[in-house]
């Protein structure tokens with residue numbers, strides 16, 4: 001894919017075949033330029049910066065991802081491309097909905113780990129998808145004495161039993177709401193390899209990751225430190241984040257989705273059909289917040 005086919009520019013291309021194993025939903029895959037696509041494409045060639053559009057605003061406002069790029073790049077251990085790998089959304093919720101709308105067709109199945117944040121299921125239902133539930137298993141002593149959230153585990157054999165050839169995606173939430181569990185590196189490796197084997201996308205909701213604490217003295221550091229699934233499985237992971245959670249200001253409604261250009265382009269197209277762009281003033285404010293936080 002050329003660099004011009006980032007989430008914004010990808011709006012103008014046929015997105016049906018994202019990769020050999022992943023396809024976008026029909027609702028976002030047909031190539032159909034609307035007036036805003038054409039105007040934005042023309043505006044992107046403008047020699048003037050910033051450009052002023054008094055109509056619907058520019059998708060290119062997502063260029064705020066540029067402010068965020070250094071911050072997220074250090075989280076991910078490599079340089080992210082602001083235009084093609086970071087999509088700024090109207091809160092994590094809208095990023096999540098965009099990802100579901102981008103990939104889930106009516107009848108497609110999505111694995112949801114219980115207990116879960118309630119929006120997951122509502123959004124899957126809105127796309128006509130079918131949630132397939134699997135519960136985290138509490139440790140056997142959970143009723144007799146205090147245990148750690150880390151002791152709640154996913155049973156991969158059970159996961160194998162509930163997945164069918166219609167299962168397209170698994171939703172992982174780490175740090176997990178409501179238990180607080182941080183999925184360990186080895187758990188993420190197992191889940192990611194499972195998704196890979198079944199040609200499933202991994203939609204990773206990490207809105208609470210800045211609330212995770214890590215004890216540098218821990219002898220098992222690599223295992224217990226927060227692991228971004230995308231660092232292990234970039235080819236199948238879309239990461240959902242929330243500037244609102246990072247700054248305890250969820251009412252500002254700024255979130256983001258991070259993924260490879262190929263995976264992110266259909267999400268950007270869905271996002272443009274849902275809300276077009278996240279409010280630019282809030283994006284700028286959050287971008288400034290990240291800069292000051294550094």
Ligand SMILES: Cc1ncc(COP(=O)(O)O)c(C=O)c1O
Pocket residue numbers: 090091092093094117173177205207241242243244245250253254255
């Ligand atoms: C797991 C999880 N994901 C996403 C969200 C939504 O985040 P935002 O307010 O950025 O839309 C929440 C909010 O409670 C949440 O708990």
